[in-house]
Amino acid sequence: MRAELAVDVCVVNGENAADGIGITPRLADRMLATGVDAITLGNHAFRRTEIGPYLDASDRVVRPANASSSAPGRGLTVVPASNGTRLAVINVLGSLFLHPATSMFELIDGLVDTATGETPLVLVDVHAEATSEKAALARWLDGRVTAVVGTHTHVQTSDACVLPRGTAFVTDAGMTGPHDSVIGVESELAIRRMRTGMPVRFATAQGDVRIEGVVIDCDPKSGRAKSIEALRVPFS
Numbered sequence: 038m039r040a041e042l043a044v045d046v047c048v049v050n051g052e053n054a055a056d057g058i059g060i061t062p063r064l065a066d067r068m069l070a071t072g073v074d075a076i077t078l079g080n081h082a083f084r085r086t087e088i089g090p091y092l093d094a095s096d097r098v099v100r101p102a103n104a105s106s107s108a109p110g111r112g113l114t115v116v117p118a119s120n121g122t123r124l125a126v127i128n129v130l131g132s133l134f135l136h137p138a139t140s141m142f143e144l145i146d147g148l149v150d151t152a153t154g155e156t157p158l159v160l161v162d163v164h165a166e167a168t169s170e171k172a173a174l175a176r177w178l179d180g181r182v183t184a185v186v187g188t189h190t191h192v193q194t195s196d197a198c199v200l201p202r203g204t205a206f207v208t209d210a211g212m213t214g215p216h217d218s219v220i221g222v223e224s225e226l227a228i229r230r231m232r233t234g235m236p237v238r239f240a241t242a243q244g245d246v247r248i249e250g251v252v253i254d255c256d257p258k259s260g261r262a263k264s265i266e267a268l269r270v271p272f273s
C-alpha cells in the first residue's frame with residue numbers, strides 16, 4: 038500500500054496491536070520493519086509492562102504526552118520521510134473516560150512549538166473518546182500543524198476535511214482490524230458482558246479484517262495540508 042499510494046511517511050496507532058490491548062516490543066519492531074515510520078499509542082500504552090524500557094529507548098514510538106511525567110517514553114518525536122523531509126509526531130489523550138495526568142490543552146501549545154522548531158510537518162494523533170474534544174483540538178491547532186487525526190473509538194468517521202487555515206482533520210481514522218465484531222471484540226462476548234453485567238474475558242474477533250486510515254497530501258515547505266482522504270480497504 039505504501040508503494041501503491043506513493044506515501045512518503047507512514048504513522049500507525051498501535052496501542053492495541055497485542056491481541057487487542059497494548060503493544061509489545063516485538064510487535065512494535067515488526068510494524069516498523071514493514072515500513073511504518075512511527076507508532077502512536079493511547080490509553081492502553083502501558084498495558085504490557087515489557088514495553089516500558091522499549092519506550093524509553095525508542096525514537097519511533099510515542100505514548101500520550103499528557104500521561105504521567107513518571108511514565109516511560111516520550112510524547113513527541115521527529116522521524117525522517119522518504120522524500121527528505123521530516124515529520125514531527127505528537128500523541129495526546131483526551132479527558133473523557135481516559136483520565137490523563139493533565140489536560141491535552143495544557144500541553145499542546147508547548148509541544149507544537151517544539152515540533153515546529155524542528156520541521157513544518159506536524160501530525161497530532163488525538164486519542165480521545167469525545168468527538169467534541171477532537172474537533173476542539175483540531176480547530177485550536179488549525180493553521181499551526183499539518184494534521185490532527187483522531188483515534189481510539191475504532192469507527193471511521195465521514196468528516197475528513199482540510200480546515201480553513203490548512204490543517205487536515207478527521208474525528209476518527211477508524212480501525213485496522215476485524216470489523217465483524219464489537220469494535221474488535223468477538224460480538225458474543227461483548228454482548229454477554231453488557232447484557233449480564235458479569236465479567237467476561239474478551240477475545241479479539243477474526244472476521245472482515247480491514248485496513249482503515251487516512252492519506253494526507255501536504256505542502257512540505259509550509260506544512261499545510263492540501264487534502265485528506267479516508268481509506269477503508271478489505272485485507273485478504
Ligand SMILES: [Fe+2]
Pocket residue numbers: 052079080081164188189
Ligand atoms: Fe484507546
